[in-house]
Amino acid sequence: MDTGDTAWVLTSSALVMLMTPGLALFYGGMVRAKSVLNMMMMSFGALALISVLWVLWGFSIAFGNDVGGGLLGDPGEYFGLSGLLGADHLIGTLPAMAFVAFQSVFAIIAVALISGAIADRAKFSTWMVFAGIWATIVYFPVAHWVFSFDGVVSEAGGWIAGWGVIDFAGGTAIHINAGAAGLALALVLGKRRGFGRDPMRPHNLPLVMIGAGLLWFGWFGFNAGSATAANGTAAVAWVNTLAATGAAVLGWLLTERFRDGHATSLGAASGAVAGLVAITPACSALNPVTSIVVGVIAGVLCALAVGLKYRLGFDDSLDVVGVHLVGGLWGTISIGFFATADAPAAVDGLFYGGGLGQLGKQVTAAVVVMVFSFVVTGIIGLVLQRTMGFRIDEEDEVTGIDQVEHAESGYDWGNLGSGSGLGLGSSRPPAHSAGSTTGNSSEVSA
Amino acid sequence: MKLLTAIIKPHKLDDVKSALEAYGIQGLTISESSGYGRQRGHTEVYRGAEYTVDLVPKVRVEVLVDDVDIHDVVEVVVKSAQTGRIGDGKVWTQHVEDVVRVRTGEHGPDAL
Numbered sequence: 001m002d003t004g005d006t007a008w009v010l011t012s013s014a015l016v017m018l019m020t021p022g023l024a025l026f027y028g029g030m031v032r033a034k035s036v037l038n039m040m041m042m043s044f045g046a047l048a049l050i051s052v053l054w055v056l057w058g059f060s061i062a063f064g065n066d067v068g069g070g071l072l073g074d075p076g077e078y079f080g081l082s083g084l085l086g087a088d089h090l091i092g093t094l095p096a097m098a099f100v101a102f103q104s105v106f107a108i109i110a111v112a113l114i115s116g117a118i119a120d121r122a123k124f125s126t127w128m129v130f131a132g133i134w135a136t137i138v139y140f141p142v143a144h145w146v147f148s149f150d151g152v153v154s155e156a157g158g159w160i161a162g163w164g165v166i167d168f169a170g171g172t173a174i175h176i177n178a179g180a181a182g183l184a185l186a187l188v189l190g191k192r193r194g195f196g197r198d199p200m201r202p203h204n205l206p207l208v209m210i211g212a213g214l215l216w217f218g219w220f221g222f223n224a225g226s227a228t229a230a231n232g233t234a235a236v237a238w239v240n241t242l243a244a245t246g247a248a249v250l251g252w253l254l255t256e257r258f259r260d261g262h263a264t265s266l267g268a269a270s271g272a273v274a275g276l277v278a279i280t281p282a283c284s285a286l287n288p289v290t291s292i293v294v295g296v297i298a299g300v301l302c303a304l305a306v307g308l309k310y311r312l313g314f315d316d317s318l319d320v321v322g323v324h325l326v327g328g329l330w331g332t333i334s335i336g337f338f339a340t341a342d343a344p345a346a347v348d349g350l351f352y353g354g355g356l357g358q359l360g361k362q363v364t365a366a367v368v369v370m371v372f373s374f375v376v377t378g379i380i381g382l383v384l385q386r387t388m389g390f391r392i393d394e395e396d397e398v399t400g401i402d403q404v405e406h407a408e409s410g411y412d413w414g415n416l417g418s419g420s421g422l423g424l425g426s427s428r429p430p431a432h433s434a435g436s437t438t439g440n441s442s443e444v445s446a
Numbered sequence: 447m448k449l450l451t452a453i454i455k456p457h458k459l460d461d462v463k464s465a466l467e468a469y470g471i472q473g474l475t476i477s478e479s480s481g482y483g484r485q486r487g488h489t490e491v492y493r494g495a496e497y498t499v500d501l502v503p504k505v506r507v508e509v510l511v512d513d514v515d516i517h518d519v520v521e522v523v524v525k526s527a528q529t530g531r532i533g534d535g536k537v538w539t540q541h542v543e544d545v546v547r548v549r550t551g552e553h554g555p556d557a558l
Contacts, residue, residue: 199497201490260491270493306493319493 248275
């Protein structure tokens with residue numbers, strides 16, 4: 001065991017964990033005030049549920065010994081993380097549990113990312129059921145395809161990893177996967193009431209900026225931590241992540257400045273995420289200068305892609321498709337062009353004389369993950385729509401999902417609204433508070 | 447007595463308040479409001495999608511004034527709220543039948 005590697009990977013795990021609350025802020029600020037809590041709860045719900053599922057069967061499906069064709073790990077092998085407790089059980093230079101910890105937070109954020117496509121309108125209970133099913137039959141297997149290398153955790157790993165596709169930190173498994181799933185769910189649930197007609201502008205851009213900042217910070221754990229060691233590869237990934245993200249912010253802002261006349265804060269936040277998404281698969285395969293090129297193209301491409309939903313008529317509310325699917329596709333495919341053998345991944349892409357071989361593999365992996373995720377997510381969504389119901393009533397959507405699904409409001413709008421001390425309007429103390437011993441005068445808004 | 451209502455630009459509130467104080471007005475009521483006049487609203491762009499914001503933030507000032515002062519007070523408000531640019535707002539007056547000071551029960555001009 002290497003203590004330096006272990007320290008870095010555990011630190012990175014905590015950094016990546018913080019990305020999900022960061023995502024909650026990023027998404028939460030972008031919706032209308034009446035939906036902020038539900039938006040954040042979808043991320044927190046995923047954080048809670050996937051933590052549990054990962055321990056029970058998630059890790060085993062992703063990293064258990066392959067049960068056929070590189071498609072699925074053995075769910076029973078490490079069920080409940082059995083056999084991994086001992087300090088002498090190593091994965092590479094790490095205690096097995098450090099590797100388990102690091103991979104867990106990837107599963108969590110992959111699920112949470114999808115929620116942006118169905119803002120303002122999904123039943124919380126159905127979202128939670130969806131999250132569990134999607135993680136189990138989409139994310140855990142795809143993580144096996146991409147992240148389970150032969151002989152690292154188990155003898156036989158996944159097909160994408162074994163085939164020599166470069167996806168360092170999860171362009172396919174996380175971003176293409178979540179982006180395609182978001183598209184499928186947005187289509188299953190349908191458009192929000194008033195989509196394309198009523199203004200649905202972000203209610204709190206400072207929240208969006210804080211969220212983007214936390215994502216940016218945590219992403220250094222996501223990418224540099226994916227070296228699963230405290231070494232030169234981690235350092236290269238770190239610097240490439242820095243360079244690409246800065247370039248993507250500039251790319252997005254310049255696109256806006258030329259097209260709309262202003263560089264916006266939402267554009268800066270979105271550009272940062274687009275750049276982080278694109279460099280995720282590529283950060284071990286590029287040099288810092290081509291990272292800038294990949295980043296700036298990601299910023300421009302995603303800034304243009306977010307407008308597609310209005311033209312094509314699907315309500316991907318917070319642009320999970322425009323940012324994560326498009327950015328993930330670009331990042332994964334860019335490796336085929338810009339990879340250089342000087343970088344830790346040690347592969348030459350088309351522009352470095354490596355021919356079309358790597359490009360072909362990158363495109364194939366990206367497309368297969370996209371199609372698999374879209375189709376399976378669509379089926380899960382349709383089944384849940386028919387059985388549990390996925391969408392809240394139209395009337396409830398107008399009232400606001402926070403009140404209907406969570407019996408809360410994100411903000412106290414002043415003296416006369418609910419939750420004030422004046423007792424005007426419709427607020428009232430909860431029935432159980434009379435004579436309660438908690439001394440906590442919470443109020444429910446009706 | 448008259449009720450003067452003024453819809454003004456939010457950044458002119460301090461000027462209007464001090465001008466009214468200087469004139470000798472003892473009290474007023476302020477509320478945040480929004481609306482539009484001939485200037486209409488403005489356009490905002492989020493991720494490339496344009497939103498027309500029709501309603502512009504304004505401040506509503508309400509003052510109760512004795513009949514003899516009302517013309518002067520209207521002048522004071524108009525002068526102090528004016529920037530000369532579009533969107534400066536409106537001032538209007540209405541007749542008020544009676545005013546009562548809650549603390550003392552005084553009626554009419556004595557209650558102002």
